[in-house]
Amino acid sequence: MTNIYEIGLDRNAANHQPLTPLTLLERAAKTYPDQTAIIHGKAKTSYREFWRRSLRLASALTQKGIGKGDTVTVMLSNTPAMLEAHFGVPMVKAVLHSLNTRLDAAVIAFQLDHAESKIVIVDREFSAVMREALALAKVKPLVIDYDDPEYPADAPYPKGDPIGTLDYEAFLQSGDPDFAWQMPDDEWDAISLNYTSGTTGNPKGVVYHHRGAALMAHTNTIHAGMGKHAVYLWTLPMFHCNGWCFPWTLAVQAGTHVCLRWVRAKAMYDAIADHKVTHLCGAPIVMATLINAEEKDKRSFSQQVTFNTAAAPPPESVLSGMADAGFAVTHLYGLTETYGPAVVNEWHGEWDELDRGGRAAKKARQGVRYASLEGLTVMDPETMADTPADGETIGEVMFRGNIVMKGYLKNRKATDEAFAGGWFHSGDLGVMHPDGYIQLKDRSKDIIISGGENISSIEVEEALYKHPAVASCGVVARADDKWGEVPVAYVELKPGKSATEVEIIEHCRKLLARFKIPKSVTFAEIPKTSTGKIQKFRLREMAKTPGIVTGP
Template identity: 50%
Template sequence: MEGLMRSSANYVPLSPISFLKRSAKVFGDRTSVIYGSVKYTWEETHARCLKLASALAHLGISRGDIVATLAPNIPAMQELHFAVPMAGAILCTLNTRHDSAMISVLLRHSEAKVIFVDYQFLQVARGAFDLLESEHIKPPILVVIPESDNASSSIDNSNAHEYESLLESGNCNFSIKWPKTEWDPISVNYTSGTTSRPKGVVYNHRGAYLNAIATFLIHGMASMPIYLWTVPMFHCNAWCLVWGLAALGGTNVCLRRVLPKDIFDNIVLHKVTHMGGAPTVLNMIVNSLPSDQKQLPHKVDIMTGGSPPPPQILFKIEELGFRVSHLYGLTETYGPGTSCIWRPEWDSLPPDERAKQKARQGVQHLGLEEVDVKEPVTMDSVLADGKTIGEIMFRGNTVMSGYLKDLRATEAAFEGGWFRSGDLAVKHPDGYIEVKDRLKDVIISGGENISSVEVETVLFCHPGILEAAVVARPDNHWGQTPCAFVKLKEGFKVEAEEIIKFCRDKLPHYMAPRTVIFEDLPKTSTGKVQKFILREKAKALGSLF
């Protein structure tokens, strides 16, 4: 079309680091971060991030280099999400539950040039460094983040830098290295995987920008929300909200420990409006001691992801003053990909029906082009009948760029022009999807497919069960049968036979567990049950018959 041109006047590559520049102008005197006695305004956070980006440049970090972190939800993690890409580098936030061996593998794979380590995880990092050096690999530059009240106690090695000293050495007039294109990588997020083949999911500036906006819209956030950090910032870059809160001039209330008392205390003290957490966090809040609970000053919106929360958990947490909404996504979709958009007419439904509506995963958010449930071979959309099962697939700007150094895995994930999630779901007549299971978690018993999620929902109805997970156990006759791993509430004593009968009264007999194991459930740092560990345990039990 004649008369048009693209120039710096009308085109700038989208990047979430632009949110910080604006927040310093619009919300400069508003509180950006609270962590115990530590408080910053958005103007101060902007200046600190510029200094930190400048300091990284002085350390030799240049465009395209990877900078890693190993830290909990502390102010430094919020600052690094801006400072690292402002220096033109790529952020790689490592899971704080990893041991030295796994950290060494991920540092080797990512080729990180610098790693910022919280004092609490310093020994884990040093163990990883020892493993790298034993293979004649030079470890990254170490920057230690001390506890805020004790800035020098953690530094016992002259080769390490101290966070605040490094930051103060920078220049607040640093010239930001903006992305050359929106496709430029902004972060690498490693999924849970084996040490032999780590999967580094690469996000780009455009996707992070769009998903940050989509996530705060999903969360129903208005200007200047107060957000309590219970979702790990290292997990999918905190669903991109660590960037999104800057766009709204929100306040980040940082929480090192996710414990019920700390959650309630911070909500009341700081008048928190929003928070997030896996269903296990909701479960922890619901089953907390009455002495740890407090009357909330107002309704607190809590966003949960992963498996749908059992109805009993939803009812109880709402009684405590929380308003729950549910999202669904994967690391490969920058965290949230869908949300259950609540309709006013559902408020009048009976409690059980309301819970069913809330447990659905909903529709795609505004940052995605399309989400569908498809037959994975023909790629046809399944019938919207709430019964026909297919695989959830995504297409749009908030799907990863690919897996770092693994083109084969990237091509397999994008086969057919969609990202294949590996999750099984149905699609309801209103277009809302409902996750039934992970493809690898479906139990096939006598030719029948059993959804582990459906069995777990029934188990949570038992008054004595605190946590439950169901996996397949080998069976010489049926092929597989459901095996339930259960953690009981304190003070309860229940026999396996009672639980099996409880499930048989509410499910077809073939769906009820035939084995019940009582033990603590292994979890990831985000509270998700590690079913691959339970599958191995069930497999080790051998055939039931």
Template identity: 50%
Template sequence: MAMEGTIRCSANYVPLTPISFLERSAIVYRDNLSVVYGDVRYTWKQTLQRCTKLASAIAQLGVSRGDVVAVLSPNIPAMYELHFGVPMSGAVLCTLNTRHDSRMVSVLLKHSDAKIIFVDYQLLHIAQGALGLLSKTTSKLPLLVLIPECGISNNNTSSSGILEYEQLLARGNLDFEARKPTDETDPISLNYTSGTTSSPKGVIFSHRGAYLNALSTVLLNDMKSMPVYLWCVPMFHCNGWCLPWGIAAQGGTNVCLRNVTAKSIFDNIYEHKVTHTGGAPTVLNMIINSPPDVRKPFPGKLAVMTGGAPPPPEVLFKMEEMGFIVTHSYGLTETYGPATVCTWKPEWDTLPRDTQGKLKARQGVYHLGLDELDVKDPVTMKSVPADAKTMGEIMFRGNTVMNGYLKNLEATQEAFKGGWFRSGDLGVKHPDGYIELKDRSKDIIISGGENISSIELEGVIFSHPAVFDAAVVGRPDDFWGETPCAFVKLKEGFSASEQEIIDFCQKRLPRYMAPKTVVFQDLPKTSTGKTQKYVLKEQAKAMGCLSKKNKNITSRL
């Protein structure tokens, strides 16, 4: 109930939206660099002007409030501008995974009802293939806008009838008034999940959630004003963990990176005096295993936020030895990316190195944008005891949880069952309140009635000096139900046998947790660096069937 004498009006209430970050930075940091990409440079004043013209041009194309505008692009300046230009037009931004093939892109374009698709020139064939497939089922195709290499105009586009990005911007008006949300829970973006499952769902982000999570990521990255951020995290993934908006809030410089390689990372850090970056554990792995000839000195300590699967302690140690300060965060597409942070405590500084590594690999505590984080029994909804042993499902509640899944009310209701967002991840709660992820509920291995955490086993395998990458899944077994099967990629120039890996694990874990099978191969990845475990599970299942078939043949003989 409102107190007598209070009113809510435009003087004291404005719907939250990250569009306001750009408008402010164009005043406060107007002549500071906003975007850097090769020889291309933009200031914050220029970025606001370009985004305003982009929004105006999109509106001129007949896009209405709530319409979806898709983009298929790597981390280039246009991708950054679309994070503001599309919402400023009143539309909803849908960033598509750059590793999708034409079939998947066509499915997502149809599901989202996208009115426009912006496409980087290197991915044009994928988009054209998708539109070709889409034309077989509908006549309402999204308009294709080509993004050429930044700073280079493609003179062939006019004759081919394809609209080009800079041509579109030229149509826009600088006096266009941004169509900010009338309700801060209005959608700002649509993100299709790209995790370890094979069936993506459309996760709806709101202006309010994006605003709050952007500020939260700035805080958990300890970003002061004018940071220099190197873009290794794909902007299509949870809108770059909300940092396109967060960097704008602090008037920072976005160093765009088309291709993420160890050399490009070190070159850009050295040239632009990068202060912050981020990436999945695979990016950290790429850095620590980089050849000495590509490494360059840092201007100072460099903060890096990592998410996704918990980075093995060995990877964290090596990163810190190289001069990186690693912050471990955890979240899902449904929580706008980062939702928790393993906040470091000063009293941990004196602990043994191995203990520090285990502490740093925890998922930690919820950030300021959330309201609650808990580990609960998914059936009774009771909190598990904080004993670091009892497993439950990690659940979230707060303002940085998605609006829901597009056109999938049943899945939305299931995800919010009991008044909490159910992550599908299994974890434990430590006595100090910090949580630790143990596995996806579908990835936990149950062998002879014992629960085996694939994450814990992967961490041990990772610590083997010859191992570059590892993933563990369950392999069907007639006697045990299933047993751990490890898929391992070795470092270049190193060797190890199956038995050596098994023995290595048995010395460091209870014997039942050690893998019974080790397969040496490259690991299938999503574009965000997550291992596609469903692919490995199919391989393990086929191996189990083959083993069973061989046993039957032997018994018949």
């Protein structure tokens, strides 16, 4: 039977254009040309200038032969150049590859080769490690030095020597500020490349497309509650999942980016107070830096600041401390493969009336899907059947939708495994509650099986965090002749606080079933990634050699 709605109603240039975040900056520049787009040190950049500099970058890249499918790699801090790269690179249909600034030379070299980088833009803070990486890499990209004009004289890390053949600012000035930029041919075209942490073997290259980036830009404004001209402080590294897509997001509401090269308490408080910051994102370590800051570094501010965090649920004491300091914490969850956070703990007003334990139980849950995510569930990964929504049956958390990656670059096997059964397999274990909220219980590789019983390391860590002296902790499995494996804890204490192994174990006895109590407690500095995530693989290495404690 003929479908009357398909007769003569075809797609054409007038009614169908590829989704892309690039048009958001163009709109902001035309609508609010004089609005401050970027604050970096003493420098301020308007939306008009932000747009024109992005066009200059695109034009200059074109002059060097960069086009569709070419990789432009950047080794940059949270600076204006990084924001310009998020628009200028995809304007010529090229792909932006942001390097983690704390990687070692060997890993950087692997990424440069795997991504087939054509151009590398390097902040001079990182010139030493990049020189070493480029010497190791097979590719020989054009190297451009970025000399940050707002680099502080008292910087904790001195600038390195230039290693490129061009200076970024000179390169930019060679471009045309009226350059005719190019829409992507298809919204499915790649816009950026981000590598996983690679804790087991080489990292995998996660490919994002224009459609997902555009949808995340809009959705971030919703779930972060961003109003007109929001002011966003860059504490989250922009290299991390493209800064959870916030480099593109701010243009939706013509907001202001406040750049921050290093996360320091005084710098954060100064920015929040001086620039009326409304939003920021980060790991729990950033929250700890704020609430544990010395009084001389703190500043008062009148506005409420939304803090988006996407790691393990913050302890109640941290949430209370943040609230007292004027921050409203929003708990998110996601992965590199989902453009950053794609799940939000949507809070219900009536939950405020619960007792402290009840509120903590609600806050411990990761939540429900973002508005731009079509599917979020917990399944048995073998049968692909949904687990009962009973809050107890553990399965694998799975995603489906337009903010899931294209796949892994040059790795069809890993891509097919990740998308088996038509869902993205997160590798995270969790439960589905009766009200549709998910709660993580562990990474599949982090679940501890002791005497046939499953122990969630997250549950044990939550108990440890309730001890007033615990600043950070990690729980992993240690081989055991009798039980197969048992949980052991690594604990980092708060400054000025003390505790003993016996005291910590007795604390856990009051909160956990006997078989879940850590069999040992080691006090050590907890190793973390550059984005504040605890490196469980390093704790597992430590657990293989009891009594040996290695630094981060």
